[in-house]
Amino acid sequence: MIQLKTMLNCIDNSGAAIVECVNVMKMKRHAKIGDRIIVVVQKQRNFGPESGPGASVSTSAANKVRRGDIRHAVVVRTAKKLQRPDGSVVKFDDNACVLINKAGEPIGTRLNGVVGTELRKMKWSKILSLAPMHL
């Protein structure tokens, strides 16, 4: 149930850590997994874990977005239960999204964390292929 002011985790390496939803696109309802939203980057990811040998890569990747940037994103996990057509229900512990550009391509190059399989239905196969696991 992603709506105005919802804070989401950003699970890609675009540099954003926590983003806030400011709009749900093409809908008057709350967003679910696979829906496109507009977000404001609220907190940048620190380069702590990745500032080892590949520091230059991670910093350049981290610089892709800054705090206060307005970006498009796709919801990949929701804490709201989501029922599948076969009757099973999936629920994650957090709300998470992946930043994309206006053409729909992910800004980051890798994802860390499980994503919902509904992305396939909504034609986000590029994000699904980046994800380490989908459910």
Next chain:
Amino acid sequence: MATPTHTLRPLACWKSILRHTRHQKVATRSLTTYHQNVTYSKFELPPPGAKPQGPKKIKVYPAPAFPPANTKEPLKALCADQIALLDPTGARTSLFSKTNPEAAKVGDILLVRLKGGDPFAGVCINIRRRGVDTGILLRNQLTRVGVEMWYKIYSPNVEGIEVVQRREKRARRARLTYMRKPKHDMGSVQNLVLAYQRSRSGLRGSGQKEEGLKGGKKKSVRGKKH
């Protein structure tokens, strides 16, 4: 049309009566009486004056017996029918029945094998017993994110449900929703499940000759556990 004057002049009423009939006659003359029998219906109507044919024979069904036999509780019977269809061996029913002492209970780690897709394993934190709609709620952590899945135990998509590990002590709650809290969260059960799958595949590799069929596999595993 009586006028008050006729008591004085009794014959005077004739005048008004005659005038009335004269008016009527004029009105009648202007009425058209021309009539042609034109039908606009596509179907041929019976000619006027034809005898109406007898009433059409309509098949009449006798009323069903009430109350119908063997349906004191029709929904229960329907539910039993559906369970018999979806779970012909009764294995799934006994795995979650309340009377079976070997049944899976909340707190156990269960593995749900699916027809299309990867199996899902997790701690069972809720069993919703509603006849054919019975479902289980499994919780696990994947990539350090808590994930909960509801599965219908009679769903045709669910190939099998296996008990990976039982809880040592019986849970004192029907629903272990407190396991969502960080203090009580079990974390990932993936390593337990992997160990279980490895041991089972080892067993299956040695005992494949005598078991043979796919159906025997599940039975032997469950038999070992019981």
